[in-house]
Amino acid sequence: MRRLSLAAAATAVTLLAAACGGGSSAGGSGGATGGTLTLAPLVQAQPWDLKDAGLGNNTQYYQPVYDSLLRLDPKADPVANLATEWSYDSTNTVLTLKLRTDVKFTDGTAFDAEAVKANLTHTQTGTNEAAGQLKVVKSVEAVDASTAKITLSAPDPSFVANLGSVAGMMASPKAIQAGTLKNEPVGSGPYTLDKAATTAGSVYTFVRNPNYWNTSAFPFDKIVLKPLTDPTAVLNALRSGQVNGAVLTNAQNIAPAKSSGLTVSEYTPGDVEGLYIWDRGGTKVKALGDPRVRQALNYAFDRDAIVKTAKQGLGEPTAQVFNPTGSAFDASLNQKYTYDPAKAKQLLAEAGYPNGFEVTMPDVSAVFPSQQALMTQQLTDIGVKVKIDKIPVDQLISSLLAGKYAMSYFVLASFRPWDTIVIQGQKDSLWNPFKYSDPTVDGLIQQAQNATGDAQAALFKQINTMMVDQAWNAPWDFVENAYVTTKGVTVTPQAYAAVPPIYNFKPAN
Amino acid sequence: MIAFLVRRVVAGVVLVLVIATLTFGLMSLTGQDPARTIAGQTASHEQVAQKAAELGLDRPLPVRYADWLSHAVRGDLGSSWFTNEPVTSALGNKLPVTLSIVLAGLLLSAVLSVALGVAAAVRGGWLDRAVQGLAILGFAVPSFLVALLLALVVAVKLGWLPATGYVPLEQSPSLWTQSIALPAIALAVGAIAATAQQVRGSMVDVLKMDYIRTLRSRGVSERSLLFRHALRNAAPPALTVLSLQFIGLLSGAVVVEKVFGLTGIGTEANSAASQGDVPMVMGVVVVMVLMVVLVNLLIDVAYGWLNPKVRVS
Numbered sequence A: 001m002r003r004l005s006l007a008a009a010a011t012a013v014t015l016l017a018a019a020c021g022g023g024s025s026a027g028g029s030g031g032a033t034g035g036t037l038t039l040a041p042l043v044q045a046q047p048w049d050l051k052d053a054g055l056g057n058n059t060q061y062y063q064p065v066y067d068s069l070l071r072l073d074p075k076a077d078p079v080a081n082l083a084t085e086w087s088y089d090s091t092n093t094v095l096t097l098k099l100r101t102d103v104k105f106t107d108g109t110a111f112d113a114e115a116v117k118a119n120l121t122h123t124q125t126g127t128n129e130a131a132g133q134l135k136v137v138k139s140v141e142a143v144d145a146s147t148a149k150i151t152l153s154a155p156d157p158s159f160v161a162n163l164g165s166v167a168g169m170m171a172s173p174k175a176i177q178a179g180t181l182k183n184e185p186v187g188s189g190p191y192t193l194d195k196a197a198t199t200a201g202s203v204y205t206f207v208r209n210p211n212y213w214n215t216s217a218f219p220f221d222k223i224v225l226k227p228l229t230d231p232t233a234v235l236n237a238l239r240s241g242q243v244n245g246a247v248l249t250n251a252q253n254i255a256p257a258k259s260s261g262l263t264v265s266e267y268t269p270g271d272v273e274g275l276y277i278w279d280r281g282g283t284k285v286k287a288l289g290d291p292r293v294r295q296a297l298n299y300a301f302d303r304d305a306i307v308k309t310a311k312q313g314l315g316e317p318t319a320q321v322f323n324p325t326g327s328a329f330d331a332s333l334n335q336k337y338t339y340d341p342a343k344a345k346q347l348l349a350e351a352g353y354p355n356g357f358e359v360t361m362p363d364v365s366a367v368f369p370s371q372q373a374l375m376t377q378q379l380t381d382i383g384v385k386v387k388i389d390k391i392p393v394d395q396l397i398s399s400l401l402a403g404k405y406a407m408s409y410f411v412l413a414s415f416r417p418w419d420t421i422v423i424q425g426q427k428d429s430l431w432n433p434f435k436y437s438d439p440t441v442d443g444l445i446q447q448a449q450n451a452t453g454d455a456q457a458a459l460f461k462q463i464n465t466m467m468v469d470q471a472w473n474a475p476w477d478f479v480e481n482a483y484v485t486t487k488g489v490t491v492t493p494q495a496y497a498a499v500p501p502i503y504n505f506k507p508a509n
Numbered sequence B: 001m002i003a004f005l006v007r008r009v010v011a012g013v014v015l016v017l018v019i020a021t022l023t024f025g026l027m028s029l030t031g032q033d034p035a036r037t038i039a040g041q042t043a044s045h046e047q048v049a050q051k052a053a054e055l056g057l058d059r060p061l062p063v064r065y066a067d068w069l070s071h072a073v074r075g076d077l078g079s080s081w082f083t084n085e086p087v088t089s090a091l092g093n094k095l096p097v098t099l100s101i102v103l104a105g106l107l108l109s110a111v112l113s114v115a116l117g118v119a120a121a122v123r124g125g126w127l128d129r130a131v132q133g134l135a136i137l138g139f140a141v142p143s144f145l146v147a148l149l150l151a152l153v154v155a156v157k158l159g160w161l162p163a164t165g166y167v168p169l170e171q172s173p174s175l176w177t178q179s180i181a182l183p184a185i186a187l188a189v190g191a192i193a194a195t196a197q198q199v200r201g202s203m204v205d206v207l208k209m210d211y212i213r214t215l216r217s218r219g220v221s222e223r224s225l226l227f228r229h230a231l232r233n234a235a236p237p238a239l240t241v242l243s244l245q246f247i248g249l250l251s252g253a254v255v256v257e258k259v260f261g262l263t264g265i266g267t268e269a270n271s272a273a274s275q276g277d278v279p280m281v282m283g284v285v286v287v288m289v290l291m292v293v294l295v296n297l298l299i300d301v302a303y304g305w306l307n308p309k310v311r312v313s
Helices: A002-020 A056-062 A113-124 A171-177 A231-239 A251-259 A291-299 A302-309 A331-335 A339-351 A369-381 A392-399 A419-423 A439-450 A453-471 B004-029 B034-039 B045-055 B060-070 B087-123 B125-140 B144-159 B175-209 B210-217 B222-261 B265-275 B278-308 B309-310
Strands: A036-040 A070-072 A078-080 A083-088 A094-099 A139-146 A147-152 A191-193 A204-208 A222-224 A244-249 A264-268 A270-276 A315-317 A358-363 A384-391 A407-415 A474-479 A481-485 A489-491 A505-507
Touching: A056 A147, A056 B004, A078 A083, A078 A231, A078 A291, A094 A113, A113 A139, A113 A147, A113 A171, A113 A231, A147 A315, A171 A231, A231 A244, A231 A251, A231 B144, A231 B222, A244 A251, A251 A264, A251 A481, A251 B175, A270 A291, A291 A339, A291 A505, A302 A315, A302 A369, A302 A474, A331 A453, A358 A392, A358 A407, A369 A384, A369 A407, A369 B144, A407 A419, A419 A439, A419 A453, A439 A453, B034 B045, B087 B125, B087 B175, B087 B222, B087 B265, B144 B175, B175 B222, B210 B222, B222 B265, B222 B278, B265 B278
Parallel strands: A036 A222, A036 A244, A358 A384
Antiparallel strands: A070 A078, A083 A094, A094 A147, A139 A147, A191 A204, A204 A222, A244 A481, A264 A481, A270 A407, A270 A474, A315 A474, A489 A505
């Protein structure tokens, strides 16, 4: 009895203490004071060693501690940072960087060309996304302390911009050599990790690096990152002021966020969804080898309705796979395939398929139920008989890459024009599972790879036009994200980025 | 009693081994491709193959399992494939979160279910009907719904308690209490409902027994009669329910942790399983099974303490 009474009393006191605690936040984030910026990344932190670093949502973990050779402005164009100047040779395969001479890592090691060499050659050995962007690096030479020369195995029009993200981040060469980066990050960035206030997996606290060379670009004294994966938890954390910024993955949460006085910024991070036609050569499904059939598939989709119903408005209808921010994009191409089922049927008849054709597609209803329902309906409307193959969603990517399906619903990354070409436009591209190629497009790609500036942009546009005219795919829309911030914090969305970099956040005052 | 406990411990170890083996086998059948997930959607086949080799996925399943087991028995559960964090250290960070909300939920259920169950059995009438009605309601409403409502009303609208996050006890007992209060209540509602019904039923039965009438006729105070004699005899069935509730609360924590943004074992289990992070899944499973075994062992001991007949048998 006494035990029970004590337990009851303890519980009562505990709950009373909890209730009397008022509204102060559990994490003590401090809210939008200008002193602390608390963000809620969607993903858990990946290893601190840059060779194991991911991109996209992972970048916010690395930005506080690691400075990058270049920085990307909101349009994702590279601007000077640790490297003050950069230039290619005439072959576009040798990049010379001039480096700052006043930078030190937080362990006292000087940042110089040897550090650049140590970092790029180290990160390149990894198997994660950042390492993938450096596979093209053939060698790095430290010409002198402030000059580094990077030789590429082939021209890579996206390489310079990639140095403005995780692939171009610099860790202390001493820590790389000692192999201690797996325990804690040692960089030269605007902040350092406060290990005492950090609990792996739940909260990461970064405090100012007093010796950082560009403090004014980072107005907050402290950055706190609290990974949150559940959409409701994210919304509640924003509404209660526990975090200052986060991505809303559930479009249904946008209206409650707005009505709570939060600021919602919609932006395109760089993903295109829609019907991807993998078998353009007609190897598996003969009909798909005829451009008129692929064009018919494009006319079958009511892109505006799809965005409105399946995406609750979070998307930008498109008929092209190239990102609107890039030089390959041509707005007029989006008018080419306006919704016209009658025209689709006519094209199918002209191609010799008046009664349509049959195609097997993988089941994606577990993750994209509305998209699958709409796609199946609109294809059926023009006479295409869709057979859905039930496969576990975990096996979708490997099945598609193995060429198991002639076409499917999919979401594929689309960043800079060259990235899009490398991902899906070349014969040996990973996302060209049937190894389709068009000699004209191949020739344009080769020219674009070796060109620069306006000439390169014009070539990218020609490639895009060819791909739309020949209906390589039937894209629906650019996926849009909603980034939400609390009062007192403003953010500028970043092109080609899943989340804005930390230097795009400012106190509202 | 000691021989009994030794038998239970051995059975527990066997259980851990069997479940670990099954889990390892099942994880290999999911068709997940963690190497591709880590390397990224646009990584080349060569990069993915390199990552797979790095993770040891190019070896046969029995070799991988033997490797894991030989390390696990020495206390080395490996490192997460996705974060490189040692599994033991990751679980060490996450276990306090889950245990805090589950034990607080269990304490709440124990205290409130006994109070409500005894009151309903003794007073009867409208109180009994009210407790039974509330118990049915509490049992019917899923914990995630309670969690969503509590987060929205108490945390967001009223601002009394934090909507998300966990503060370690050693950092601030007051903030720790605030951070676990709502998740613990959300978890406890169903458990209180089930256990209160059980306590009420047992108490009603015990109070009708002859020895209670005898004790009452001998002038034993009503308070002593209820708590010293009746409740002690009515407790074992309730304890069984409570021990089952502990296991239920552990599973309920998976959802409740997500709603309150707590990075506990439940959240870890969820994300590790969906990503195919085998070392982390194995670590979570081993720890969960060990906890269940331990709780059952404690319940056996508690039975003995409450009822001498158990000790004798």
